[in-house]
Every structure is written in C-alpha cells, then in structure tokens.
Amino acid sequence: MELPAGVAALVSSLAAGRGAVAIALGGSRATGAADATSDWDLALYYRGELDLAPLARHGEVHPPGSWGRIMNGGAWLDVDGLRVDVLLRDLDVVERFAAAARRGEYEVDALLGYVAGAPTYTVLAELALGRVLAGAQPEAGDFPPTLAAAATARWRFHVGFSLDQARARAARGDVVGTAGQTAKAVVEAAHAIACARRQWVVNEKRLVDRAGLGALHAAFAHVPAGPDPLAAWVAAVRADLDAALDRA
DSSP: OOOOHHHHHHHHHHHTSTTEEEEEEEHHHHHTOOOTTOOEEEEEEEOSSOOOHHHHTTSOOBOTTTTHHHHOEEEEEEETTEEEEEEEEEHHHHHHHHHHHHTTOOOEEOOTTOSSOEETTHHHHHHHHOEEEEEOOOOOOSOOHHHHHHHHHHHHHHHHHHHHHHHHHHHTTOHHHHHHHHHHHHHHHHHHHHHHTTOOOSSSTTHHHHTTOGGGGGGGGSOOOSHHHHHHHHHHHHHHHHHHHHHO
C-alpha cells in the first residue's frame, strides 16, 4: 500500500527516533476493510527510553503509561488533513503478554471506551494483523490453540455472569443497570465466538456484527421498564446468545 506523503514522512521520522524498533500500520487500513472515512492507525513499537520529539512536532502526545498498560500511550493527529492515530507499544510488555497468550493465559483490563474490557492478548492480535512499515517486529504466528480453548470458555463464563447480574438488576427495576450488563454480555459472547473461530480481535468495533450477533442490536432499541418486562427481555437475549454460542 502506498502511504500518503504526510503519513509516509511521519513514519520515517518516528522510525528514526531513539528507542523506536518498528512502525506498523494497523486497523482497517491494514486489514483491507478501510473506506474513505477511515483514519490511519500506526503502532510505534519501542524498547527502553522513547524519544517523543518526532511525535510531539505533530501534536499533543500522551506519554507511555498515560492510557494504561495495554493501550499505553500515543497521539491523535491531523496530518495534511488526514486523521492519524499513533499508538505506543513497549515491546517488553508486548512480548510478555504475547508469551502468556500462547500459554492460554490473559487478563482483561477495564479500559475507557470499552464495554467488556480489553484482553491482554490484544497485543498479539495487533502483531498478527499489523503491516510493518519500518523496522522489524516479532512474529505473531497463528492463533494459539491453547488461547482459543481457554478464552472461549472464559468469555462464555463472563456471558453467564453478566446475564445473571442483568437478571438481578431487572428484579429491582434498574433499567440502566440491566441494559448495561446485558450489552456487556453480548460483547462478551462476540469475543467467545471470535476465539472459538480463532479470529483475531483488536477492539470492539463491529465485533458484534462480525460474530454474527447483529440481529441483537434491535433488542436494545426498546428496553422495557418494570421488573417483569425487564426480566423477560433479559431472558430473550439470553436465549439468543445461548443459541449463538452453541453454534460457534
């Protein structure tokens, strides 16, 4: 893929900075799912102390650790009128989480902007789906069978737990809490289906649709009020999720 001139120049300047190991293209641009409105996602993999000056010349920088241990830090930039997101990735952290994922081990972090949270194996998914533009990054390999088995079972457990919480909140007439826990269960079910299929997931965007659960969007257009209608609504969503998970 030929990069726009401004993006190519940014990649070159980032790659030349202290600590930089590799620059990779991520998101829809890397997977071929981009459209005219898609932004440009760049991952800056580094070791040790990172020189942020090349990035700071283009806008405000959120240094390592600002966004948590998975998202780490980065910047949202406007480069020649194009939206460019630069994500910082500490390779020591990436390799530690990737090694755990290959053993079928991971954690889920509460992360701003996420419904079901971000699994730490996300960093391995980024390695698998990204396209290296400069330098060299570790090989991701295929989706680990150990991770597929462990994550599918664990996400399914999360689904049941969230739906039990939704049912309890429905009994109290808590519409917001019920809808929130039920929505969380839908996203968790989508993760379970993706893992069963050994499909990499880097975020929750379009995850529900990719997992074949798009019909459930309609259920959230009219969430009922009152304990009994709410309980029936949760039960209906549970039945749909159970059927989808059984097919996965």
